[in-house]
Structures are given as structure tokens and as C-alpha cells.
Amino acid sequence: MTMEPVPLNDLRRQNAAFADELSAVLARVAASGWYVLGRELEAFERMFADYCGTAHCIGVANGTDALELALRAISAQPGDEVVTVANAGMYATVAIRAVGATPSFVDIVPATYLMDTDRLPAAISRATKAIIVTHLYGRMVDMRAVLEIAARAGVPVIEDVAQAHGARRDGAHAGTLGAIGCFSFYPTKNLGAIGDGGALVTRDAALDERLRRLRQYGWATKYVATIAGGRNSRLDELQAAVLAMKLPRLNQWNRRRREVAAAYSRGITHPGIQTAGPSGEDYVAHLYVVRSRSRDALRMHLHEHGVATDVHYPVPDYAQFLYLQPRAHAALEETERAAAEVLTLPCFPEMTADEVDRVIAACNVWKG
Numbered sequence: 001m002t003m004e005p006v007p008l009n010d011l012r013r014q015n016a017a018f019a020d021e022l023s024a025v026l027a028r029v030a031a032s033g034w035y036v037l038g039r040e041l042e043a044f045e046r047m048f049a050d051y052c053g054t055a056h057c058i059g060v061a062n063g064t065d066a067l068e069l070a071l072r073a074i075s076a077q078p079g080d081e082v083v084t085v086a087n088a089g090m091y092a093t094v095a096i097r098a099v100g101a102t103p104s105f106v107d108i109v110p111a112t113y114l115m116d117t118d119r120l121p122a123a124i125s126r127a128t129k130a131i132i133v134t135h136l137y138g139r140m141v142d143m144r145a146v147l148e149i150a151a152r153a154g155v156p157v158i159e160d161v162a163q164a165h166g167a168r169r170d171g172a173h174a175g176t177l178g179a180i181g182c183f184s185f186y187p188t189k190n191l192g193a194i195g196d197g198g199a200l201v202t203r204d205a206a207l208d209e210r211l212r213r214l215r216q217y218g219w220a221t222k223y224v225a226t227i228a229g230g231r232n233s234r235l236d237e238l239q240a241a242v243l244a245m246k247l248p249r250l251n252q253w254n255r256r257r258r259e260v261a262a263a264y265s266r267g268i269t270h271p272g273i274q275t276a277g278p279s280g281e282d283y284v285a286h287l288y289v290v291r292s293r294s295r296d297a298l299r300m301h302l303h304e305h306g307v308a309t310d311v312h313y314p315v316p317d318y319a320q321f322l323y324l325q326p327r328a329h330a331a332l333e334e335t336e337r338a339a340a341e342v343l344t345l346p347c348f349p350e351m352t353a354d355e356v357d358r359v360i361a362a363c364n365v366w367k368g
């Protein structure tokens with residue numbers, strides 16, 4: 001008997017678990033006759049701000065827009081530098097380039113794949129306008145260290161929380177410690193829409209006001225633009241309603257993700273596979289990433305054993321095509337190594353115990 005492969009993710013399983021509720025939500029919004037910037041979004045923004053434990057939430061079209069609008073809100077512009085990491089899939093870099101600023105990349109800590117805060121001060125210059133930290137794979141950056149360095153330099157911190165909805169440390173939610181937190185609700189995220197979606201959170205009323213204008217042409221009131229840099233980037237009513245329906249389930253899903261991650265960390269004992277670190281509240285296991293010197297051979301072996309994998313991410317931002325120019329950024333040692341060695345295993349709340357066991361067994365029988 002051939003077994004179904006273990007998928008990297010399967011969104012049908014999640015939605016099937018509350019199919020009737022989902023249908024009712026879709027029908028309600030369809031019947032309402034109001035599809036953009038209405039009551040559904042207002043309700044979700046309130047719920048999500050409360051969930052995060054902060055004052056304001058602003059729904060936008062996707063996570064990359066959230067990062068770009070955050071930079072616009074703090075008036076980042078050509079000539080400015082924004083410090084960030086180069087191993088997080090280009091999203092922050094795309095946003096930095098979109099406002100005409102230049103990224104300045106910091107290397108990562110090999111054990112966590114997060115920004116190496118010891119190296120952060122050296123990346124800050126007089127041109128630095130902001131620091132974007134990414135809570136990559138669902139693991140929270142040590143914000144105390146970042147905020148201290150940022151305060152000394154007098155620059156704001158923007159948090160990219162696209163992979164870390166619900167992560168907490170010392171009671172504080174990822175995204176609420178810097179000036180602005182940026183979320184994506186891309187369908188595979190820990191809290192995912194059934195299409196594109198994003199949001200920003202902030203405790204600062206002035207930033208909230210600016211972000212609300214920036215997401216809609218710079219308007220203060222209808223057809224009256226009062227600030228430059230405005231866009232059209234709105235979270236629509238349908239996505240907001242689906243997200244509001246799913247939000248009460250987020251903590252439970254994150255618990256299950258952590259259980260899967262903990263089972264992998266206990267169960268995978270192959271000496272050539274380095275497992276991910278511990279699963280505390282500050283890790284919501286968006287992705288479970290292992291590393292191996294023979295990553296591509298391991299990937300092929302797992303494929304042959306019916307286990308889907310992916311690589312997040314294979315190319316450092318500074319090595320992407322748009323940087324292949326004379327003054328390219330210097331390579332960063334740990335970022336380079338991670339790009340060559342990381343491998344993402346299936347990790348999602350609806351995985352069965354049998355699937356988790358099959359992934360572990362497939363790793364342990366590798367002859368690499």
C-alpha cells in the first residue's frame with residue numbers, strides 16, 4: 001500500500017474543521033453589500049489589538065505593504081538606511097527599496113537564525129532611519145537588547161511579525177514592543193486569511209492616524225489627501241470576517257504547532273541533522289527548520305520517503321538579482337551558511353500523530 005506523502009501544509013484540513021461556520025461568514029459578508037473598510041474590519045482590528053495587548057490595529061492588504069507603510073509612517077526616504085537581516089525572504093528588503101531607502105544587513109545567530117544583536121551596533125550609522133527585526137520561523141527576537149541599542153542610537157524599531165502571531169516573552173506579545181508591529185495573514189501563516197491580508201499594530205495614536213491615512217491615498221477625509229506617500233492597501237471585509245472567526249483558535253493552534261516541534265526535537269536523533277531549539281511561549285513554530293551540511297541530499301531522501309520539505313530561504317537578500325551590481329553588500333558568514341544548510345519540515349496544527357512519526361522515522365533512517 002502506498003501512503004499519501006506528508007504535505008508541508010494542508011489548508012483544506014483547517015477549513016474543513018469549521019466548514020459551516022466559514023460558509024456562514026462568507027454568506028453574511030456577501031449579503032451585507034459592503035466590502036471594503038466597514039464593520040467587519042473595524043471589529044477585527046479591535047479584536048486583534050486586544051489579542052496583542054496593544055492600543056491600535058490597522059488592517060492592510062498584505063504583510064509586505066504593512067512593512068512599507070510602517071517605513072512611510074516614520075518618513076523613511078531615499079538617502080536613509082534601514083538595518084535588517086538578509087535571511088528572511090526579502091520581504092523587509094522589498095519594502096525598504098520601495099520607499100527608496102537602502103538596507104544595511106546584520107548577520108544572524110546560527111542557533112536561532114535571528115538577528116545577532118551583538119553585531120547590531122556596528123550596522124548602525126548616521127544614515128540609519130530604523131531597524132526592522134524579523135521574528136523568523138515563529139521565534140521571538142530578544143527585544144530588550146534591540147530596544148536598548150535602538151534607544152541609544154535614537155532610531156525606531158519595526159517588528160516583522162509575519163511568522164510569529166501569538167509569540168510572547170515575559171507577557172509581551174511580539175509586535176508590541178517596537179514602535180510598529182507588521183503582520184501578514186497570508187493563508188499559511190499561523191493566523192491566515194483565505195487570500196492576502198496584513199495588519200500593523202501600534203500603541204502610538206499619532207502613528208495609528210498616519211497609517212490609516214497612508215493605507216488610503218493619504219486621505220484625512222474622503223478625497224482630501226493631507227500626507228504624501230499614500231497607497232491603496234486595505235484589508236477587505238471578507239478577509240477581516242474570516243480572520244475574526246479564526247482568531248479565537250490561534251492559541252490552540254500555536255500549542256499544537258509547539259507540540260509537533262517538540263516531538264521533532266525529541267525524536268530526530270540523526271547526528272547529521274541539527275534540530276530546532278526549545279519550544280517555549282516565545283516560539284510559535286510557524287516553521288520547523290533543521291540544518292544539515294548535506295541539506296540537498298537530506299531533502300532528496302525525505303522526498304523519496306514521502307515527506308515534503310522546503311527551504312526558507314535559499315538566497316540571502318544581498319545576493320538576489322537586484323543586488324548583483326558593483327557595490328553589492330558584503331557576504332555575511334552565518335547568513336550564507338544558513339542559506340546552504342536550512343531545511344523546513346512539515347509543521348502545521350492539523351498534522352496527525354502518524355504523520356509526525358513518519359517524518360521523524362524518515363529523518364532517522366537517512367544514511368547521510
Ligand SMILES: Cc1ncc(COP(=O)(O)O)c(C=O)c1O
Nearest residue numbers: 062063064091160162184185186
Ligand atoms: C517574515 C515575513 N515578512 C513579510 C512577509 C510578507 O507578507 P505578505 O506575503 O503578506 O506580503 C512574509 C510572508 O510572506 C514573511 O514570512
